[in-house]
Amino acid sequence: MTTYRELSKAAQEELLASLYEEYKGFVAKGLKLNMTRGKPAPEQLALSHGMFDVLSSKTDPAIIGELLHEGQVDDLRNYGGLVGLPEARALMALIMDVAPEETIVCGNSSLNIMYDLVSQAMTQGIANQTPWAKLDAPVKFLCPSPGYDRHFALTAHFGIKMIPIPMTAEGPDMYLVERHVNTDLSVKGIWCVPKYANPCGVTYSEDIVKQFASLTPAAKDFRIYWDNAYAVHDFTQPGDALPSIKAACEKTGNKNLWYMFSSTSKITFAGAGISAVASSPENIEEIRSRLSLQTIGPDKLNQLRHVLFLKDLNGVRAHMQKHAEILAPKFKKVLEILDAELSGLGLGEWTRPKGGYFISYLGMSRTAKRIVQLAKDAGLILTEAGATYPYGNDPYDSNIRIAPSYPSLEEIEVASRLFVLCVKIISLEVLLKRK
């Protein structure tokens, strides 16, 4: 197959003219397609409608009103239960591969937990270190990139300086991570999505996790912010296995180095799930003591709904299998069209994740913004180019995040065909300019 680059200028021009014609056809359709965010589709949300029925006014009052757990009696409808329903802690601990006593279960948003941890580090400090807001030099966070835009946005919000760290096929560039963390006192954190990383789909390897656990941070309040958002979100079996950061850190004696986050946002309801933070008992006690000033307790009834509906790890896995049956064909469809239309053209590469919510497209330099704009002009909204980099700055302007979960299979087919067309057009325009 001939790559676009190898075509003569005349052939490129002829091809571009025919692609413009094709593009006009898409514009004429008046499409309204959205592949911006990792949102579950309506049919995925419907998988959890059974959760509406686990509590009713006919439910045994002993379940709703009082839940006996290890000698504790709690009225789940009332105030209290600061660290969460014991059964919910056990469930989330299973999902996160940690112990229940290392887990605090909160409200519907794990992002909110992360925000609060950074916020409290600013005002209260971590482990008796100076609160970051009181430091003269600005605090820095390492940001493996491309990464999760909301991590970066909240970091920027606190005036924390973000240092991009390139992602490799098995995780962040650990040489750079080590150099920054082990030598710079102002480096206080690193954002990680260690399984099915947003957006590139990578799951960190055993070596990478070991290297994380072996860091010797200059700052005593440096922590790894391990956002395990896709812990059980495989759509291919067997999925990727993420090595335990907890076990690795215990082995190296760095037991307080990690904070882990997870939620059921992409298990049950994206807007009405439960979230959790896990860490060493020492860190958890620090988090708990602050939480006691912030709230009287989480929504334990929603935690109970989750426990009654999902039951245990087998229940979670069976439920996630249903998600997989909806998600897998959507990812397959995008990849089929990318493979059929772009393979061998020399224009870019794309990822083939076994789980998570994203496909990452890496194209030619200085094409991503224009591809996203061209798609938008024909009615397909993609994640803004650059959004997956700190400060929205993709140095090569080459990365585009594709989120196939929300649209229907039919919409995905149209959207993917429009996407590859936009890739071809913009890439050709760039090639022609170089001539």
Place this chain on the structure above:
Amino acid sequence: MTTYRELSKAAQEELLASLYEEYKGFVAKGLKLNMTRGKPAPEQLALSHGMFDVLSSKTDPAIIGELLHEGQVDDLRNYGGLVGLPEARALMALIMDVAPEETIVCGNSSLNIMYDLVSQAMTQGIANQTPWAKLDAPVKFLCPSPGYDRHFALTAHFGIKMIPIPMTAEGPDMYLVERHVNTDLSVKGIWCVPKYANPCGVTYSEDIVKQFASLTPAAKDFRIYWDNAYAVHDFTQPGDALPSIKAACEKTGNKNLWYMFSSTSKITFAGAGISAVASSPENIEEIRSRLSLQTIGPDKLNQLRHVLFLKDLNGVRAHMQKHAEILAPKFKKVLEILDAELSGLGLGEWTRPKGGYFISYLGMSRTAKRIVQLAKDAGLILTEAGATYPYGNDPYDSNIRIAPSYPSLEEIEVASRLFVLCVKIISLEVLLKRK
């Protein structure tokens, strides 16, 4: 009637001996009574069991999945809806006597909203003023006292200096409030529970609210933190009417001066209600823009449950009437026993609120701590003496908060009799020491 003070030493000693005997009888019962917190009783929580049924897997998907509101379609199960379900904003606006567009509906804890506002003032600043964490001099908050212990605890947590302001029968001492607010640049806030104040039950008068609205703060980022926790929580009809702080501030041109908070914690489920913040459109936009970094949206399904269950202000009032029927006899019982046992003895005074969750007992100086301890030794746990003052410091050691909502009527009778006995014993001991 002869007051205890007027009794001879011998008569006081004889009386005290007989009261000790009576006390021994209570100790022998091995009681376990708790009147510490303003927690709804199990039968109050049971009033909202109907809310378990408003959503089921058989509910019309158009209600759960898509709620049409003023042209917006939202999938309530999914991410989004940062400022809350429109219908929930309308409902909470009615409860708070403000407009829906001035209202943001959040998770289960209004305390959490207050914490976040203070926290964000520390790190981000209010209205483009310097973030409080960056100021050289510590920020100060005015604390009408006795007041809500959790307000004070969170204020202390942020290192904010608390200035106690005495409470009068119609609200805080406004002479002092004005003096501090209008002259001191470091005074950034005041905590108010303006209706059925925790713990003294006072509802701020028209004059007080007007004086609040007429403040001319030295600090541009001074705000009134108006915790309208008991907005619809009357148990006597007609209840107190709280003048509108919003209307008053609009009249004086101080439109950005107020933040209002409320929740359904004491309407539906204490642990699984919905909370709200209201303020001027300008302040709300500032809060919204920060919220966008903190979360992708609140639990809109729980907001929907509330809307379907409570419906409108009439629904809320009818529901609160049921609470009143449970609460009123409990308050009546405490007051009956206080009246019968302590009236005319010259030992103290107590409040007679028309709503809210507390009776406030104001006794002789240097008695509160010992009364609370004596009650505890016989199995009755009361709110820690001093807890209702900044830094836990009741300057006269004379105030005790009585929370009659949670125990049963039978328990309240026993607890109240034990309480008045402890008041008599400690007061007599103090009087005897003075002889």
